[in-house]
Amino acid sequence: MQISINNFTKTFDGTPVIDDMNLTIRDGEMLALLGPSGCGKSTTLFTISGIHRMDRGQLMFGDRDVSGLPSQKRNVGVVFQNYALYPHMNVFENIAFPLTVRKDNKADIDREVRAIAALTHISELLERRPGQLSGGQQQRVALARALVRKPDVLLLDEPLANLDAKLRLEMRSEIRRIQLETGITAVLVTHDQVEAMSMCDRIAIMKKGEIVQIDTPADMYSNPRTSFVAGFLGNPPISFLSGIAMENSFSVAPIKLRVPLGVHEGIADGTQLKLGVRPEHFGPEGDIAVEGKIAFAETQGRENLYDVALADGSVLRSIQPAGRNWALGEPVRWFIDSKSAFVFSNDGQRL
Amino acid sequence: MRTSSPYRANLLGLAFMTPAMVLLLGFFFLPVVLTSVFAFTNMSTATGISGGSYVVTGNLLRSLTDEGLDAKTIKALRQSSYIIDQAGLEKARTAGVDAKFITEIGERLKDRSFTSSSAFERELKTLPSRPTRVRDLKIAASAFEQSVLNVRYASRGEMEAALSHMLENPPQGAVEQIATASYTGWTWTTENFKNLVIAPDTWRIVGNTVFYVVLTLAFNVLVGLFLAITTFYLPSAGSGFFSILWLLPRITPVVLYAVMWKWFTWEDGFVFNIAQDLGLPAFNYMKGSVASAWTVVILVNGFVGASFGMILFSGALKAIPVQQLWASEVDGASRWQQIRYIILPHMRWPILFVTSYQTLSLLSSYEQIWLTTNGGPGSTTTVWALEAFKTALNNYTGNLQYGLGAAMALILVAVGLVLSIVYLRLFRFDEMMSKPKIEF
Numbered sequence: 054m055q056i057s058i059n060n061f062t063k064t065f066d067g068t069p070v071i072d073d074m075n076l077t078i079r080d081g082e083m084l085a086l087l088g089p090s091g092c093g094k095s096t097t098l099f100t101i102s103g104i105h106r107m108d109r110g111q112l113m114f115g116d117r118d119v120s121g122l123p124s125q126k127r128n129v130g131v132v133f134q135n136y137a138l139y140p141h142m143n144v145f146e147n148i149a150f151p152l153t154v155r156k157d158n159k160a161d162i163d164r165e166v167r168a169i170a171a172l173t174h175i176s177e178l179l180e181r182r183p184g185q186l187s188g189g190q191q192q193r194v195a196l197a198r199a200l201v202r203k204p205d206v207l208l209l210d211e212p213l214a215n216l217d218a219k220l221r222l223e224m225r226s227e228i229r230r231i232q233l234e235t236g237i238t239a240v241l242v243t244h245d246q247v248e249a250m251s252m253c254d255r256i257a258i259m260k261k262g263e264i265v266q267i268d269t270p271a272d273m274y275s276n277p278r279t280s281f282v283a284g285f286l287g288n289p290p291i292s293f294l295s296g297i298a299m300e301n302s303f304s305v306a307p308i309k310l311r312v313p314l315g316v317h318e319g320i321a322d323g324t325q326l327k328l329g330v331r332p333e334h335f336g337p338e339g340d341i342a343v344e345g346k347i348a349f350a351e352t353q354g355r356e357n358l359y360d361v362a363l364a365d366g367s368v369l370r371s372i373q374p375a376g377r378n379w380a381l382g383e384p385v386r387w388f389i390d391s392k393s394a395f396v397f398s399n400d401g402q403r404l
Numbered sequence: 405m406r407t408s409s410p411y412r413a414n415l416l417g418l419a420f421m422t423p424a425m426v427l428l429l430g431f432f433f434l435p436v437v438l439t440s441v442f443a444f445t446n447m448s449t450a451t452g453i454s455g456g457s458y459v460v461t462g463n464l465l466r467s468l469t470d471e472g473l474d475a476k477t478i479k480a481l482r483q484s485s486y487i488i489d490q491a492g493l494e495k496a497r498t499a500g501v502d503a504k505f506i507t508e509i510g511e512r513l514k515d516r517s518f519t520s521s522s523a524f525e526r527e528l529k530t531l532p533s534r535p536t537r538v539r540d541l542k543i544a545a546s547a548f549e550q551s552v553l554n555v556r557y558a559s560r561g562e563m564e565a566a567l568s569h570m571l572e573n574p575p576q577g578a579v580e581q582i583a584t585a586s587y588t589g590w591t592w593t594t595e596n597f598k599n600l601v602i603a604p605d606t607w608r609i610v611g612n613t614v615f616y617v618v619l620t621l622a623f624n625v626l627v628g629l630f631l632a633i634t635t636f637y638l639p640s641a642g643s644g645f646f647s648i649l650w651l652l653p654r655i656t657p658v659v660l661y662a663v664m665w666k667w668f669t670w671e672d673g674f675v676f677n678i679a680q681d682l683g684l685p686a687f688n689y690m691k692g693s694v695a696s697a698w699t700v701v702i703l704v705n706g707f708v709g710a711s712f713g714m715i716l717f718s719g720a721l722k723a724i725p726v727q728q729l730w731a732s733e734v735d736g737a738s739r740w741q742q743i744r745y746i747i748l749p750h751m752r753w754p755i756l757f758v759t760s761y762q763t764l765s766l767l768s769s770y771e772q773i774w775l776t777t778n779g780g781p782g783s784t785t786t787v788w789a790l791e792a793f794k795t796a797l798n799n800y801t802g803n804l805q806y807g808l809g810a811a812m813a814l815i816l817v818a819v820g821l822v823l824s825i826v827y828l829r830l831f832r833f834d835e836m837m838s839k840p841k842i843e844f
């Protein structure tokens with residue numbers, strides 16, 4: 054089911070948290086809400102579920118306006134960040150809860166619960182209490198509870214935040230598998246870009262209550278609309294150089310660096326600009342030479358990570374396959390791949 | 405923790421427990437022990453709480469007659485006799501009777517006895533040195549008077565000696581029986597419990613108590629829960645005001661609170677006037693009818709307990725993680741289902757606590773009843789604790805029966821203990837308390 058949020062505004066105690074947001078989540082898609090802490094991700098999610106009400110705006114499930122409906126009537130499944138399992142009920146009762154309050158008959162409940170437990174691989178845990186489960190098991194119970202009554206929408210609020218690295222990897226593909234199998238429309242809140250990129254069809258990047266860009270992970274990575282988005286995606290992150298426009302080039306005078314602006318011709322000379330260079334686009338090969346010294350080196354096994362300090366003190370990050378290893382302090386003459394570099398105006402807009 | 409010895413942990417545990425143990429001993433066991441001791445005595449104002457002496461009184465003679473002691477012995481005990489012996493002569497001397505006269509009495513009447521004062525005085529008047537004034541004659545005569553009636557003997561032996569002296573050929577066992585009955589101090593006895601079982605009043609009071617405790621408790625818990633849950637759902641601005649409002653019964657001094665209720669329910673009081681204006685029966689609701697008296701008693705105590713319950717329940721409600729409430733709403737639970745499936749299970753422990761605590765305090769509380777209906781009309785709203793209090797400590801007749809009162813209190817303690825155990829079982833307290841959350 055398609056979800057659209059139109060002109061959504063939310064204020065807490067006079068402080069605007071979300072201002073005039075528009076967002077459409079397509080039917081059957083999994084959308085990531087990605088952004089730094091406090092940017093309003095949970096608020097958006099809770100508004101879709103009906104826990105928070107909109108101050109202004111409209112929320113559509115398909116072509117049904119649900120803005121005024123209480124959460125009970127929205128048929129959404131939510132997995133909370135801390136799972137919010139009911140501690141006094143065992144796993145079976147927890148999962149059965151949405152059906153119990155709907156007064157389904159016993160046999161149906163039993164069948165549905167067992168089916169969803171099988172899907173989430175927790176069939177052998179049904180008698181346990183939440184207190185007797187590991188974090189990953191609790192997370193699956195929460196997921197099963199959210200899915201059991203076949204909701205129109207599945208909302209996940211940082212469901213993997215409490216898990217260790219290995220379990221997180223496992224659960225990532227698990228959740229994606231279940232989402233694809235059930236074909237449910239899902240929203241995943243996270244501040245982990247890897248999670249967002251690996252699990253979701255599209256990513257919406259939020260900043261201070263606004264959606265900055267919404268795109269597929271690949272497009273978002275290769276075509277960021279602002280320096281904020283470019284900085285948020287990618288690990289190791291992109292590095293920025295500050296300079297000015299000079300004769301259709303990006304120029305950093307002190308180090309005599311000149312990067313042709315190519316398509317962005319006609320920018321007035323002297324305009325402040327920023328150049329974004331991803332680590333994979335800076336190294337021994339390329340077209341624009343830059344001289345500097347290795348200021349930081351880290352080996353990650355398959356790849357090595359380098360920070361190169363330029364003569365004016367700015368730093369470019371680089372990632373290189375292991376093999377030829379550069380030592381700390383070693384002077385290098387490396388190259389920027391000018392066609393892959395992003396040019397931003399000084400306020401962060403992509404040119 | 406592997407390195408430290410297990411004893412260390414145990415000692416630490418013991419150290420933690422010590423204050424609790426001391427308090428338990430001082431404020432629980434000691435009163436219970438004392439109550440148990442008193443319960444098996446017949447202590448009262450009359451017996452005093454220290455030892456007593458041996459006195460035959462008019463009242464005692466009457467009750468001895470009832471117990472079937474023969475009339476001749478009773479008559480003998482009632483009588484005074486005059487025996488001229490060495491002791492009598494000594495006594496006369498110290499009373500300041502003329503020495504010559506005493507010598508004459510000793511010489512002429514030695515070892516004679518008289519059964520009435522007139523016969524003895526007539527005899528005395530025949531003596532040459534008799535005093536001229538009748539009053540002096542009577543003083544001399546009284547020195548030889550011997551009677552056990554209203555004479556205080558310090559020990560049983562003295563009492564028995566005096567009785568044997570008084571009674572010629574007393575029936576078998578009579579001396580012992582009289583001596584035992586004449587003891588004015590307290591004795592060990594199980595009579596208190598026997599009397600309680602036989603007395604028809606006891607069972608009425610038991611009925612009253614059960615009625616009172618069950619209804620008041622239900623009011624406490626239900627109204628407390630209701631208030632806590634409604635204020636929980638209310639916007640916070642209003643809830644603060646209402647919380648304080650409902651706390652008033654708890655924080656108002658008992659006496660003031662009782663006076664307020666009097667003003668509220670008595671003749672010309674608030675309810676009285678409203679009822680009158682509406683044309684409803686208007687009377688002293690506190691004491692005017694059994695039904696209204698009970699209503700007042702239950703409400704008076706009910707609101708105190710309800711505000712106590714509300715504080716506890718409100719605290720417990722605030723401790724429920726809000727995500728669980730959100731989750732339940734998203735899961736489709738209505739308000740009522742949310743209360744039933746999420747809130748009430750979280751309230752199990754506070755409900756157990758309020759129920760058991762209130763049962764016990766209601767069982768043993770009487771102040772509010774005492775200050776309002778005082779157990780009336782008649783004794784219709786008299787509960788066990790009030791009766792025990794009146795029996796032992798606050799009695800119109802002035803004879804406070806500590807022993808009987810203690811027996812009643814002891815029964816209350818026993819009932820309380822049994823109830824506590826039942827409650828713990830019922831709520832599976834052990835399960836809740838099984839493992840300490842912090843491991844040593």
Ligand SMILES: Nc1ncnc2c1ncn2[C@@H]1O[C@H](COP(=O)(O)OP(=O)(O)OP(=O)(O)O)[C@@H](O)[C@H]1O
Nearest residue numbers: 065066070088089090091092093094095096097244
């Ligand atoms: N109930 C509330 N009352 C007042 N302010 C709130 C409330 N809930 C959230 N906020 C504020 O709204 C802003 C957005 O909060 P939100 O929980 O949506 O952040 P988030 O993006 O989920 O952050 P995180 O990643 O840390 O969970 C924050 O500045 C927060 O302080």
Ligand SMILES: [Mg+2]
Nearest residue numbers: 094095096210
């Ligand atoms: Mg959040």
